[in-house]
Amino acid sequence: MKRIGLLTSGGDAPGMNACIRAVVRTALYFGMEVYGIERGYQGLIDDEMIPMEMRSVSDIVQRGGTKLRTARCLEMLTKEGQKKAVKTLETRGIEGLVVIGGDGSFRGAKCLSEEYGIPTIGIPGTIDNDLEYTDYTLGFDTAVNTCIDVINKLRDTMTSHERISVVEVMGRRCGDIALYAGIASGAEIIVVPEVVFDLDDIVMKINRSRANGKHSNIIVVAEGVCTAEDFAKQLQSVTTYSVRPTTIGHIQRGGSPSMADRMLAAQFGNKAVRLLNDGIGNRVVGIRKNEIIDMDIIEAVSMKKKFNYELYETLQMISM
Numbered sequence: 001m002k003r004i005g006l007l008t009s010g011g012d013a014p015g016m017n018a019c020i021r022a023v024v025r026t027a028l029y030f031g032m033e034v035y036g037i038e039r040g041y042q043g044l045i046d047d048e049m050i051p052m053e054m055r056s057v058s059d060i061v062q063r064g065g066t067k068l069r070t071a072r073c074l075e076m077l078t079k080e081g082q083k084k085a086v087k088t089l090e091t092r093g094i095e096g097l098v099v100i101g102g103d104g105s106f107r108g109a110k111c112l113s114e115e116y117g118i119p120t121i122g123i124p125g126t127i128d129n130d131l132e133y134t135d136y137t138l139g140f141d142t143a144v145n146t147c148i149d150v151i152n153k154l155r156d157t158m159t160s161h162e163r164i165s166v167v168e169v170m171g172r173r174c175g176d177i178a179l180y181a182g183i184a185s186g187a188e189i190i191v192v193p194e195v196v197f198d199l200d201d202i203v204m205k206i207n208r209s210r211a212n213g214k215h216s217n218i219i220v221v222a223e224g225v226c227t228a229e230d231f232a233k234q235l236q237s238v239t240t241y242s243v244r245p246t247t248i249g250h251i252q253r254g255g256s257p258s259m260a261d262r263m264l265a266a267q268f269g270n271k272a273v274r275l276l277n278d279g280i281g282n283r284v285v286g287i288r289k290n291e292i293i294d295m296d297i298i299e300a301v302s303m304k305k306k307f308n309y310e311l312y313e314t315l316q317m318i319s320m
């Protein structure tokens with residue numbers, strides 16, 4: 001394979017830039033040319049791309065966001081859009097493609113591989129950690145660290161005023177950001193889409209913790225359940241303690257990637273290009289039990305994300 005393309009698609013995630021760097025540098029190592037496609041599948045359809053050189057990816061390993069920018073592209077869901085995308089690749093002589101994004105982006109990659117025969121490799125880039133086939137997605141660790149930082153600050157002021165903080169975190173339908181941020185920040189309660197919550201039980205836990213000498217409480221609510229504002233209103237109607245909602249929001253998607261995300265970025269990017277160099281497509285890369293793996297795209301996107309109930313129970317046991 002002499003020329004490959006690379007795009008970032010869907011929601012951005014810290015570590016995407018570090019991954020772009022790894023893809024470009026590995027491809028150059030193998031003597032391939034690399035085109036950076038801008039604005040995800042939209043840029044592929046509109047033929048917006050730039051040749052990437054060694055220095056195109058200098059000074060980005062530490063930056064959040066994505067240098068190639070990203071977009072959601074409805075046209076890619078249509079046959080006409082897909083054909084335009086394929087035409088661009090053919091005209092440019094691009095023989096293989098690396099797609100960094102979430103499960104939606106993988107469906108686009110699957111379509112290009114399966115229906116149009118373009119060897120495509122997916123790299124899981126999303127803060128949500130909502131893909132079952134990989135233990136971690138790129139950006140998740142940094143996003144959780146951002147949440148922990150916010151919760152630490154909230155804890156200070158909540159303790160001073162003896163309040164309850166309701167903190168809303170991202171993750172769409174997946175509770176992993178809430179679960180990991182909750183455990184790592186010492187939150188008393190997490191509310192996730194995977195477990196039905198009981199307000200009476202939450203009030204009981206809060207009362208018990210106060211009786212045991214606590215001066216504040218942190219409740220982490222995943223966005224897939226409800227907003228911090230709504231949850232705080234419900235809770236305030238059944239408790240005399242003062243409740244304050246905070247939505248962390250898009251801060252979770254930005255910032256310099258953590259060591260863990262930079263390592264994933266380097267390994268995922270490197271593995272993706274190694275596969276293309278071996279003439280292998282229609283795969284996604286990931287990490288399982290600390291080992292970098294690759295898997296068939298169709299198999300990967302059809303796996304249903306499982307919630308880690310053992311970790312959830314761990315929080316219940318150690319959080320009071």
Ligand code: ATP
Pocket residue numbers: 009010011012041071072073074075076077101102103104105106107108109111125126127128
């Ligand atoms: P995140 O999880 O971070 O939001 P994502 O990759 O899941 O990332 P989506 O918006 O679901 O984000 O998908 C990104 C893009 O992938 C879509 O805008 C669309 O262009 C393309 N895509 C999604 N599903 C398909 C599909 N079934 N066929 C072709 N392309 C698709």
